[in-house]
Amino acid sequence: MNYSPLNFREKLTQFSDHWSPKVIAEMNDYQFKLVKVQGDFVWHDHPDTDEVFIVLDGQMTIQFRDGAVELSAGEMYVVPKGVEHKTWAREECHMLLVEPQGVVNTGDVVDPKTAQNDLWV
Amino acid sequence: MNYSPLNFREKLTQFSDHWSPKVIAEMNDYQFKLVKVQGDFVWHDHPDTDEVFIVLDGQMTIQFRDGAVELSAGEMYVVPKGVEHKTWAREECHMLLVEPQGVVNTGDVVDPKTAQNDLWV
Numbered sequence: 001m002n003y004s005p006l007n008f009r010e011k012l013t014q015f016s017d018h019w020s021p022k023v024i025a026e027m028n029d030y031q032f033k034l035v036k037v038q039g040d041f042v043w044h045d046h047p048d049t050d051e052v053f054i055v056l057d058g059q060m061t062i063q064f065r066d067g068a069v070e071l072s073a074g075e076m077y078v079v080p081k082g083v084e085h086k087t088w089a090r091e092e093c094h095m096l097l098v099e100p101q102g103v104v105n106t107g108d109v110v111d112p113k114t115a116q117n118d119l120w121v
Numbered sequence: 122m123n124y125s126p127l128n129f130r131e132k133l134t135q136f137s138d139h140w141s142p143k144v145i146a147e148m149n150d151y152q153f154k155l156v157k158v159q160g161d162f163v164w165h166d167h168p169d170t171d172e173v174f175i176v177l178d179g180q181m182t183i184q185f186r187d188g189a190v191e192l193s194a195g196e197m198y199v200v201p202k203g204v205e206h207k208t209w210a211r212e213e214c215h216m217l218l219v220e221p222q223g224v225v226n227t228g229d230v231v232d233p234k235t236a237q238n239d240l241w242v
Binding site: 001002003004005006007008009024025026027028030032049050051052056062064066067068069070071072074075076077078081098099100 | 122123124125126127128129130145146147148149151153170171172173177183185187188189190191192193195196197198199202219220221
């Protein structure tokens, strides 16, 4: 029997909206989510978990209250739990996020960019 | 303050041995590990955890007792806990693994390819 891999590019063709992470896989109680972003997000934190950002295409910046990290394709960063951050991308950027099930993209902040959870592609 | 991203290509220049995963980041109690593989691994499973394989460069096959999945760069696969598997790559292949801290690469099997844990680059 041939099993099928998850192909990031193929999955990325299945949606075009920004700031709305799409689950592609689960490992134990963690989720792998693809997201397309452009422009400015909202300040928030995740008090109970670290959060992993892996850039697949493009460039983006994670701003912190005391600085920033710039990420390009082939780079990742772990935002520690409880650390306020805000993502920003001049051009459309595609990312893979890794975080526990149930994490809301804007943390405890309610915002027009707060996305529905558990949307799969 | 400028924080530094983790760059997969830069990290991959820091080692050349095969079948010896190198930790590059931790998220909660999970680890992200780079590994270079070529040739045949050993049959094993991880009874307590799923395991994620993301191919960064090259191609590899994960063999199961009832089939296989072929992975190329830009593809991932989640091997469910308890499922016996064996990885194989004709040419050198570079992967990112995601799994809990403490997972041994050969599971409960002791083999010359059993690697030391918690080696960081």
